[in-house]
Amino acid sequence: MAIPSGDRFSIGSVPFAVVNDGSHFYDAGAIFGVVPRVMWERQVRVLDDRYRMETGLNCLLLRSEGKTVLIESGVGGKPGDREPAGTPASEGTLMTSLDALGVAPEDIDIVVNTHLHSDHCGWNTSIAPGADPDDPDSLIPTFPNATYYIGRREWEDANHPNERTRATYLARNIDPIADRVELLDDETAITEEVRFLPTPGHTHGHGAVVVRSGQEWGVYVGDMVQHRSQLERTAWVSGLDILPLVSMETKKELVERCIEEEALVMFCHGPYPGIGRMTRTPEGYRKWVDVESEGVGLPHPHEA
Ligand SMILES: [Zn+2]
DSSP states (O other): OOOOOOEEEEETTEEEEEEEEEEEEEEHHHHHTTSOHHHHTTTOSOBOTTSEEEEEEEEEEEEETTEEEEEOOOSOSSTTTSOOTTSSOOBOOHHHHHHHTTOOGGGOOEEEOSOOOTTTSGGGEEEOTTSOTTOGGGEEESSTTOEEEEEHHHHHHHHSOOTTTTTTSOHHHHGGGGGGEEEEOSSEESSSSEEEEEOOSSSTTOEEEEEEETTEEEEEOTTSOSSHHHHHOTTOOOTTOSSHHHHHHHHHHHHHHHHHTTOEEEOSSSSTTOEEEEEEOTTSOEEEEEOOOOOBOOOOTTOO
């Protein structure tokens, strides 16, 4: 089955494409936390026989100031990165998605990771061609010319995992890039149009990525939510969040801004392509509305 990828959108004069690392199935109860199943079940279109829901792995590719920027890098393609064969989802397809747009790994100048859970930074690293996959020294940065932008607190937590986080903070995704990271403390301009915005909650060091051009802006929310209903309902906080009450406040503030200023909302785990706007219904409820693609394709990185 072909996995859709490359759908094109824009924010002001910044074109971007959603590049897909496929999708995977994840325990829906963990995603909805303390929300009773009778309530969340109405919101989820497809559940498999193990009560897992399909979650997208939408990454963004954009050009800003002549630089090619990749936001998020999916589950990856190294041994252990993908779910074992036999699960229904197909994942780890980011390199194919980039290749379809004519983008090679060496074309990527900047990688931004919202956080370092294993489904968001897997393609940060790869096995060197021809190397022994079991040899830890065989790992290399996938994007040889890239600087990796990550929150400093996130980097520190990922390098010192605890009992709860060690299954998802994996040395294989972070050690090989240690000498090419730019660690961010506060809201930071990565290019004139792309900013890192600390959004604590899912993790202490989680950051969203804001793209602003002309009068328009949009925000890639990373793992602030895993399902659109969590953007619509304040108290629906993910069971995966380390700081649930902080997460709720962070989300409330950002979603209100997105509604008032009609921002584009870009969403990692939504069904592909995961692009929409938050609106308010006449009754006063927050509502997610999908935004349609503006066409397929992105200028090749070497083109003006
Ligand atoms: Zn995630």
